[in-house]
Amino acid sequence: MNGVLGGTKTYGSDRTIQMNDRVYQAFLQQKSLNNGKSEFVFCNRDGGPLDYRLVNKRVWHPILRFLGLKSRRAYQTRHTAATLWRACKLFCV
Numbered sequence: 001m002n003g004v005l006g007g008t009k010t011y012g013s014d015r016t017i018q019m020n021d022r023v024y025q026a027f028l029q030q031k032s033l034n035n036g037k038s039e040f041v042f043c044n045r046d047g048g049p050l051d052y053r054l055v056n057k058r059v060w061h062p063i064l065r066f067l068g069l070k071s072r073r074a075y076q077t078r079h080t081a082a083t084l085w086r087a088c089k090l091f092c093v
Contacts, residue, residue, distance in 0.1 A: 005049065027041050030042065034047060052074070055074070056074060060074050
């Protein structure tokens with residue numbers, strides 16, 4: 001929070017998610033692009049965490065506009081994804 005990495009707010013906030021092999025391989029491929037400079041899958045040029053404000057400004061909101069979707073916060077999408085995954089029981093990915 002506020003640019004400081006740390007654990008989750010509460011013990012119960014830790015989550016384990018299931019993903020199929022295709023998604024897992026995509027994450028591994030993305031992580032390999034940083035050539036071992038970072039522990040993050042998605043990182044900045046120096047290997048540090050991405051600044052969410054920069055991602056929102058340069059990626060998230062432009063994509064929403066391009067797709068003709070109304071503006072929403074990126075974190076709201078996690079609820080949508082979780083609902084869809086539960087609905088299709090992870091087989092539709």
